[in-house]
Amino acid sequence: MKMSLYDEQCARDFELMESRIDHFFAEMAVECPYHLPHDARFYQALFSPLSDRAMELFLASGYRRNGNCLYTMHCPDCSACVPIRLHPQEMKLNRNQRRVLKKNQDIEVEFAPITASEENIRLCEKFLRSRYPHKYNDGKSYYKGFFLNRIIPGMEFRFRLRGRLVGTGIVDVGQNWMNAVYFYFDPDEASRSLGTFNILSMIETCLKLDISYLYLGYYIEEVAAMNYKRRFDPHYLYLDDGWRKIDKLT
Structure with missing residues (x-):
């Protein structure tokens, strides 16, 4: 390789x-x-x-x-x-991703510094109760111990439907890279495929900011919430201490 x-x-x-x-x-x-x-x-x-x-x-x-x-x-x-990375300038959207863009054309996208606001925490807790209902999972702890940090500047994508917050994507941003940290959304809006829309929004922002590398965290074949990332074409997987390009798997 x-x-x-x-x-x-x-x-x-x-x-x-x-x-x-x-x-x-x-x-x-x-x-x-x-x-x-x-x-x-x-x-x-x-x-x-x-x-x-x-x-x-x-x-x-x-x-x-x-x-x-x-x-x-x-x-x-x-x-x-397996760490997964996208190169935004190379991306080729498939039919489903184009449908997701069309389905969410009524969504307003904001890009701003990370804020542990009441509406963010409420939505995060609603998401956690629905998807990961563990005793110690709560929105304030996620912001304090996970999202906010002293290492690197952080930003968030806020997705609003007629003013109502329906999703938030936490990212780290550098001069030539963006790192997806976490995404949570309103479970009542699951049919919108907001996880895919969040990645599409990150790709668009990287193109606007001339960012070459978008890190999406881990790809895990056995976990549905983690394996949808492979549908972005092409993508790169970190295998054997190097990035390997994977094309046309969508």
Whole structure:
């Protein structure tokens, strides 16, 4: 698998950076957050503000952000979590994605700094109660411990239907990259495919801002809420320590 010049440079720069920060990382074993039948092992470290380039190198090396932690997966019995990336300038929308755009042409899209507003927290909690009804899941905790951070500037996409908030997408944004952190929506509007619409909105914004790399988190074949990302054509999967282009799988 031949790496692009960009990825080759990122890999070299990350190797130099990693040698200086590796001792900050530790492994933490927990129950799999995606309910797969394996223990999950997070390799993670807490960070203060990072430069745009440092965050770019972490993302290009398959790392993710959760609050003030950066992490990657070191699960001994599972390799289901595969980082996925889009190159917005290459995207070719399929028939279903064009239908989603048409279906949501009445949605107003806002792009603004992350805000732990009452309406955001209410919608987040409604989503969590419907999709992930765990005892300790609540909107305030998600904002305080997950979305807001001291590492890198964060933004959010707000989707409104006649003024009513129906979805919010949390992203990190750099000079040449965008990182999707989380998306929640009104379960009553599930027929609108707002998860797909959120990604389409990110692609459009990346094109406007001349951003070349859009990181979508993990692609997990066995998890429906995570495998729809493969329908974006082409996409790149981080396999064997390199990004591999996957085309025409939609």
